Amino acid sequence: MSSAKLQASVIRTAVWTAAMLTVGILVFIVGYVLVRGVPNITPKLFALSYNSENVSLFPALINTLTMTFLSLLIAAPLGIFSAIYLVEYAHRGNRLVSVIRLTAETLSGIPSIVYGLFGYLLFVMTLGWGYSLLAGAFTLSVMILPLIMRTTEEALKAVPDIYREGSFGLGAGRLRTVFKIVLPSAVPGILAGIILSIGRIVGETAALIYTAGTVAQIPDNLLGSGRTLTVHMYALWQEGLNVNQSYATAVVLLVIVVGLNALSAGIAKKIAR
DSSP states (O other): OOHHHHHHHHHHHHHHHHHHHHHHHHHHHHHHHHHHHGGGOOGGGGOSSOOTTTOOOHHHHHHHHHHHHHHHHHHHHHHHHHHHIIIIISOTTOHHHHHHHHHHHHHHTSOHHHHHHHHIIIIIIISOOOSOHHHHHHHHHHHHHHHHHHHHHHHHHTSOHHHHHHHHHTTOOHHHHIIIIIHHHHHHHHHHHHHHHHHHHHTOOHHHHTTTOOOOSOOSSTTSOOOOHHHHHHHHHHHSSOHHHHHHHHHHHHHHHHHHHHHHHHHHHHHHO
């Protein structure tokens, strides 16, 4: 066997091994959570209010959905329009654009606990919002803003320039070209970034402990404190009295993430058609 064929064989084997190992770990984690959690899913876990006897996850479920909606409502428009400016309006080679991109990439790598402390100092203490869903949503929107902006930017760059040139050639202005030609073509990539953002929102714990709080009830308004599913699961585990219920919460959380991702993917396919 020649050295080229040997090298290709080694690389192919390494790729397949890495892929199988990744799939195996994923299957093991999901299977373990399902085996431990499904038998502990009972009707009392979905009681309308939480108490020490039922340890209901329903308030945390509502808070999770509310937090996801609010965070995306804040971050998605800012991230998408920022990316549109960087790609479609800013001059190529602009130093400001380079600084913004470097900043976004840097912010993407900051640990969530740092965002939590930032949100605590700014939203909870300085602005006086206290531990609240609003403070948590703004903190999470800061976290996911770089992700949405960068994925949207890459999606816009992937649209061929011939689309823009054809639109300009037909007499359309830049604004009409962006919103009628470029954005519809980039929607699948933009939604991919939003899906990743949803996963980060739903799975976040550290940042929310410092901003949204851990109250196990549905707040009366956005300035009230409330725990999400991940915080609820963490609290049950820390208490040590309802470990089985924390596994059940993990199953519900897994179903929500898969459901939201499937819904977003379906919307992306319909729009792409």
